[in-house]
Amino acid sequence: KAGVTQTPRYLIKTRGQQVTLSCSPISGHRSVSWYQQTPGQGLQFLFEYFSETQRNKGNFPGRFSGRQFSNSRSEMNVSTLELGDSALYLCASSLGTGVYGYTFGSGTRLTVV
């Protein structure tokens, strides 16, 4: 059974640009959550999608957005990139919202220069 797949693994972007990250959950998993991981702040919740609907949102500015497709794959977008957006972006999937047990993907390492 394939795990959670995130693409790309690494990205280098310039300030002001935008970026789109992709996450394919484990087959059959319908909930996808996104987290930002930085050395100083640890793992911070961005948002959760279930059945193509955003079910919960963390405390991030509106530059961070996401969506989920009918096949449960999810994308997150960051517009007008800032240096502070440099981080490891992790997505995690679970069978359903509220279901115990996330499985994380390997993440996308975003560097903003």
Next chain:
Amino acid sequence: GENVEQHPSTLSVQEGDSAVIKCTYSDSASNYFPWYKQELGKRPQLIIDIRSNVGEKKDQRIAVTLNKTAKHFSLHITETQPEDSAVYFCAAREGGSGGSNYKLTFGKGTLLTVNP
């Protein structure tokens, strides 16, 4: 919202010793407490979890205890081995209802080093 405090931030032990990592949470409605292990350059992996209706859970050398009254939970690793070296994260899941408000709030992590 939920706030999770984790201590210590770094922990160094000798191989064979025990390691204990402690977390406290603020929201009494939180009902699920997983622990993740993240090795350098790898994804966080669930190693053990506990639900609020259970006080203790064991899996071989790993155990987690939960004190709902005091709102704290701990990870215990016995007979540590060098391959246990990693960053460990605790988390608490807010209760929520109707399918909303389910999110994990993580502690800042503990870097465990097991010296051979």
